[in-house]
Amino acid sequence: MSGVVTTYHQRIAQEKRALIVAAATALFLELGYDRTSLARIAERSGVSRATLFKQFPSKAALFDAMVTESWSTADEEDPPPAGNVVDGLSTIGRRYAELLSRAQMTDLFRIVIAELPRFPELANAQFSHGKMPYFESVRGYLLAEHEAGTVRVEDVDLAATQFLGMISNYVFWPTLLVPGWQVSAERVAQVVDEAVRTIVARYAAPARSDI
Amino acid sequence: MSGVVTTYHQRIAQEKRALIVAAATALFLELGYDRTSLARIAERSGVSRATLFKQFPSKAALFDAMVTESWSTADEEDPPPAGNVVDGLSTIGRRYAELLSRAQMTDLFRIVIAELPRFPELANAQFSHGKMPYFESVRGYLLAEHEAGTVRVEDVDLAATQFLGMISNYVFWPTLLVPGWQVSAERVAQVVDEAVRTIVARYAAPARSDI
DNA sequence: GCAGAGGTGAGTCACTCGGCTCACCATCGG
DNA sequence: CCGATGGTGAGCCGAGTGACTCACCTCTGC
Known part of the structure; x- marks a missing residue:
């Protein structure tokens, strides 16, 4: 190379x-x-x-090369900044939302989903280049804070999935379903902030075993 | 008929x-x-x-008829039961997870997503038979409880999306991406319960304007 | 200045597709 | 019993398809 x-x-x-x-x-x-x-x-x-x-x-080989090289353009991010949980989650969440908002990424997701039965190995690429890095970042943040005692998260994987799900369900699904759909940058930022607040409220709140 | x-x-x-x-x-x-x-x-x-x-x-007409009649099999649900927020959300969430888990629904989603550029009107059907009923149910619950003063939810739409997103991101994406993926019923129930807890913890908690 | 790597244009091949038509047959209802 | 409704089988059509080949051209680098 x-x-x-x-x-x-x-x-x-x-x-x-x-x-x-x-x-x-x-x-x-x-x-x-x-x-x-x-x-x-x-x-x-x-x-x-x-x-x-x-x-x-x-x-098929050409298609595979196309998908592979398309993914590579999504891997230019540097590692997330250090700092407190709120800032860290906000940064990761905004990057995640930005990734899911790109029209090119949406089309790529669409065709990968459509052709998965024929190219099952693409699922790995989808995970490793799409959700996984962000999932791991969120997971790392929550795990570190949990061990530091700041928050109490028993199921870190689930919490990370919750966080990313709150974002993708708002940002990604409409863009995937409705061609040309756009979510304003302000709304995206608001959605991410609310997701952070929700996660923090849940796992930083005093344990409520009565619920 | x-x-x-x-x-x-x-x-x-x-x-x-x-x-x-x-x-x-x-x-x-x-x-x-x-x-x-x-x-x-x-x-x-x-x-x-x-x-x-x-x-x-x-x-195309045959394809359209196929999609329409496939959706009709998903509309057999009766209205959600009355009760407190936790029970209501849990019921809706479990039904939602159950819908998203069906292999037939996953395949239907896949082909609808794939053919959306050619059949854009399917997006409406996707919404009206898929997410929408559950979204409205969640929205109704949160709105009623908000007006009753039990919870404080300023953006009901966002909160409903957050709730459903926490579920679908765990249940739906893997089944859509990995052919034959299965999530155990116990895990699904656990995920739904945790989503309910998170939403309640966020919006039933005392307002924390300092976050 | 020449060998060879690489690109080109045109063409072939066997095949499938959606769409359509036609003459013919089976069955029910009056 | 007979007409109409609906199904059948076969076949045709124009247009594409992916895959592959071959003779020829155009440069580079020694």
Whole structure:
């Protein structure tokens, strides 16, 4: 992946490959797997069909490359900042909401969900690049604070899922179901803040065994 | 829709129609829209292709009928029981989790999400038969209790979304992403109970404006 | 200046699809 | 008994599809 020997014929090949993947991404996300033909991909990328077959052995391989490289654009985040629980959760929550709000991510989720029966291994990628990093961040925060005695969280996994669920259920589902749906940045921030308040209120509150 | 004049030739037509829809449902949910051909539907339902075209003008019409009739099986619930907030929310939450856990519903959600760009009107059906009834139930409970002074919920819509999100994020996403995923009934009940506790802890707790 | 890597355009192949039509058959109701 | 309603089987059509091949062109790098 680094700046290897460059071999100036391979350079062109990589450029062509990038063009193919870009065109395939746009077409797959717009039309879905079946309705996207290799001919259209070749046409849109300005590459001959023969080149396409030399670069990718099959349509499935091209689809897989498209998903993989799309995910890689979502992994540019640096680790969450240290600080108190409220600030930490707010930061993670806002990033999570921002990820789920991107139109490109929504379309990617849609096609991955649609094609999961045919590409079951994509579920792992969906988890590892989507929910998992945020889940682990939330989990880490809650666990640390629990051990510090600030909060009392018996089921950390459940609490983290609750937190992310309160956000995704508001931000993600409408964008996934209604094409072109937009949630204002202010509303997103408000939703995240309320989610943080709810989690804190639950697990920082004195134990109420009578409920 | 009632037991009309029966016309004993139409009876056979309706039986054939039911066979067609049943076969189409199985094939659409298993293979998706594009990979399901009308020929296979006719074959599986034991009906000739000509009959299929007489009953349904197009593949899209058949798909629409399939989705509509699949949703109708989800609307057999009676109104939620009266009682205190905790019991009410628990009942609604359990029903919601049960709905989201059904394998058939998961497959239906999957294909609806996948085909939404082509059938945008399905989003309305998704809402009105899926989340909406439960959302309204939760909303009604919280609103009534708010007006009664038991709890203090400024944004009832948000609170209802939070509650359902805590459940669906645990129950629904894994079943949607991982084929064959199962969550035990005990765990589901536990998740619902914890969601109720969290909501109650947040909105029944004394106002903490300092957070 | 030439070998070879890589891209190109055109074309072939076997196949499937949704849509449609037609002549013919089975059964019920008057 | 006979007409009408509805189902049947077969076949055709135009359009795409993924996969694959081959002769040819265009550059780079030695």
